[in-house]
Amino acid sequence: MKNIKQNLEKYISEQDISNRVKEISNEVSLSYCDKNPILIGVLNGSFIFMSDLIRHLNIDCEIDFIKISSYSGKKSNGKINMTKGLDLEIKNRSVIIIEDIIDTGKSINYLYDYVDNLNPKDIAVISLLAKKSISKLNFKIDFIGFEISSEFVVGYGLDYKQKLRNLKSIYKL
Numbered sequence: 001m002k003n004i005k006q007n008l009e010k011y012i013s014e015q016d017i018s019n020r021v022k023e024i025s026n027e028v029s030l031s032y033c034d035k036n037p038i039l040i041g042v043l044n045g046s047f048i049f050m051s052d053l054i055r056h057l058n059i060d061c062e063i064d065f066i067k068i069s070s071y072s073g074k075k076s077n078g079k080i081n082m083t084k085g086l087d088l089e090i091k092n093r094s095v096i097i098i099e100d101i102i103d104t105g106k107s108i109n110y111l112y113d114y115v116d117n118l119n120p121k122d123i124a125v126i127s128l129l130a131k132k133s134i135s136k137l138n139f140k141i142d143f144i145g146f147e148i149s150s151e152f153v154v155g156y157g158l159d160y161k162q163k164l165r166n167l168k169s170i171y172k173l
Contacts, residue, residue, distance in 0.1 A: 004160065008171040011153055012146055017128075017170065020145045021049065024126060025056030027143060028096070031124075036060045037094040038120075042111065043067040043084065045100030048157035048165070049128045049145075053098065064088045066114075070107050080110045086118070095120040096142075100157050101129040105137050112139055129153065129170070 036059070041050040043065050054063065067084035095115055102108050108125065115123055128145040154160050155167030164171075 004163070004173070007173060008154070008164075008167075010169050011148070011151070011172045012156075012170040014156075014168040017145070017156055018052070021052045022056050024143050024145060025053050025058075028053075028126070029056075029058040032059050032061070032094060032096075035094040036062070037096050037124075038062045038064060038088055038090055039096045039098055040086065040090075040115065041065045041098045042100070042107075044162075044165070045157045045159065046098045046128070049100055050098045053126070062088060064090075066111065068107060068111065080107055082114070086115075090115065091119045092121050094122050094124075096124045096126060099125065099127040101131070101153070102127045102134055102141060103131050105134045108141075109137060112137075128156070129158075 039050065039054065039061055041047055041063065044067070064086050065084065066086055068080055068082050070080045097111055097115060099108060112123065112125065124142040125139065126143040127141055129148050130141055130144045131148055131150055133150050151172045153170050154164040154173050155170045157165050158170065159165045160173055
């Protein structure tokens with residue numbers, strides 16, 4: 001792990017992340033002030049972002065988590081596996097999917113379709129990071145923290161082989 005940490009280059013600072021999370025929280029609070037949405041965090045990567053986001057919300061909301069996997073190391077294996085489904089009933093509810101990063105768009109397309117099939121009232125998507133090279137999506141990403149280039153990034157919940165999630169800033173690997 002020491003060798004990996006030597007190859008890190010700071011990309012987005014802890015302060016920039018904190019400022020942007022507060023901005024997104026304010027926007028969500030205004031947009032959902034009378035809706036009591038269900039926030040769905042995509043595990044494992046979004047848990048830090050989601051916890052910071054929720055602490056700044058000024059609305060009633062409920063939370064749930066879903067877990068999918070499509071990566072092995074730095075590469076997507078192209079196959080999406082759901083390892084944890086939802087616990088809450090989302091039919092006729094406003095739902096906000098919270099992602100750490102949208103890369104190719106395959107995972108978020110899969111999740112959006114999964115959630116949509118459960119007949120929510122509406123669906124919004126928040127992603128801390130979105131790569132400029134995102135493939136075509138059938139919906140818009142409602143809130144993006146930072147648009148980034150194609151580098152592999154770690155920290156603030158994002159990992160490399162389940163490591164480096166605890167870094168307070170985001171780094172290029």
